[in-house]
Amino acid sequence: MSEKKASLLEAINLALHRAMYEDENVVALGEDIGVNGGVFRATAGLREAFGIKRVIDTPLAETMIAGLAVGMAAQGLKPVMEIQFLGFIYAAMEHLVSHASRMRNRTRGRLGCSMVLRSPMGAGIRAPEHHSESTEALFAHIPGLRVVIPSSPARAYGLLLAAIDDPDPVIFLEPTRLYRMNPQELHDDGKRLPLDSCFTLREGRDLTLISWGASIHECQQAAEHLAERGVSVELIDVACIKPLDLDTLEASVRKTGRCVIVHEAPKSCGVGAEIAASLYERALLDLQAPIQRVTAPDIPPPLYRLEGLYIPGVDDIVAACAAVLDYA
């Protein structure tokens, strides 16, 4: 068991190595994942360790990658595919929505679809167009899929291992902005994290701050700022977007009475809307102020000169929290 500092990217790489070592049915496939080790190097070393039969450089065709994974999974392999950027996933959607998510249901459990689709997500790395999307809500709307977004090396490691174990298809989205940020101590001990629980990162009394993915980083800073002003913030990393652990969120909001939801995806029909609606259904009378959402506007991620405006900042989060705290 090794123990050293690892970035989120290195944590993913460690989890992939471990999953492939533990289960020979796990295969990795995608564009440039083999010899090149992935454009972000998430799959570096896999090909050397596990060979070209299990670490597969595919032709450049996203529809094919997802379709192939459906066929492999029906044969009992566990494909872990990489879509190079989330903005290129649309070509794969038909296989995810019409087949991967339904094969078990369609065949009454005769054929399953245990697979993981990994893809980098989010803005903030000065990338070209289509490299900065946050479209988790598209997948969260599809019955049969699970959607997971880690926000720390340890959660990336434990959640990815759990996603690969899971008998159902998991969309595993990796915030590129966090890939190399803040390496942390990581125990490569194979320990899985649950796929249907939120993570309370910081306990507090005055306000519940709910987020996931890269925005957790800004939320942590906002919570620090607010703490300096004497505000006690409870910060929850949703991490598993679908299914959603509403019980944890509800309990926190009942305790604090105030809630701000932060996500990098556009506002309308974002996962924040689902969470807010559910909290109103469950805890309306415990709320002391309307829930606020801090999100991207309903625009495509701008090219990088303006992408800073797209991403919710610490200032936006602090302002929203202040408004909720000051409400009546």
Add this chain to the structure above:
Amino acid sequence: MPDTLNLPYTRLLDPQGRPVAELPAWATDPELLLRLYRQMVLTRLFDQKAVALQRTGRIGTYAPTLGQEAIGVAIGALMQREDVLVPYYRDTAVQVMRGVRMEEILLYWGGDERGSAYVDAAVAEDFPLCVPIATQALHACGVASAFKIRGQHRVAVTTCGDGATSKGDFLEALNVAGAWQLPVVFVVNNNQWAISVPRRIQCGAPTLAQKAIGAGFAGEQVDGNDVLALYARMQAALERARHGKGPVLLECLSYRLGDHTTADDATRYRSSEEVKQAWQEEPIKRLQAFMASQGLWDEGREQALIAECQAQVQQAVEAFEAVTEPPAEAALEYVYAQWPAALAEQREMLRERAERRREASHE
């Protein structure tokens, strides 16, 4: 546009059942001929029954196989049990030969997922029929990749119609099958019509088989109404794929004698003269004429076979009609391997809704 590639085209029997080429030895084996003939007749009788069941409201929309029986029967006769079929939605003939029960096919079109559960272990790994056009071609490549990764000498066989060859999925499947030399056989059931769009405006290439050439492997045409030609070429294709020599594309030239589905009316877009002409080439009469010329068939045997097949179809209809309604729970039972605790509320919602409807129906 002329076929400048001169791809092979195979026909052994003409529409009157007369040999037009030297026949392989198996082509006069009475047992094999009877098996092929019987399955084609069974498929057609089942098909007629399924359409009748739709017309009387006992099943939903159904996609008839009428006119294409030979293609499925040739595939079904040759695939090994350990091979995997990845069908489209007009594959009654091959599915039944593989081990899918006719009552399961009725159950599927009769609105019940249990129709794709396939109780026979022989088809445990076969795919259910696939509605989104051409997507199954990629699933077959995934299955074939698994065979290759595990070093198994098995073949994935996938079928599609002529319209499907226009889709990106089909072309991406050919591409990866060629790039990786996968053990997969693509059977294009060119029945000339993709609902209302005829073959000639579906694609500018003179053959659909030549799409394989661009992917780096063999493509050929075969008379899709000549079960002996289909048997010969399918045998060669499976042999080739099984022994690691790569994929094959068989374009089977046939004709969709029926409507696209029971929800379609083909008289809106094609002439009765064309359909009448196509009936002259249909596969069952052709094999029947050949068998008669071999002294293997007569009216008495024909009547006995029809009676036997009809009884088999009737048995399937009875088994289908004996299936009780699924419980409400069945709607969510298999969405996930285990219904997530986080969604427990929705399970309760569904249960309550079912209960309310049940009570309302008793009032």
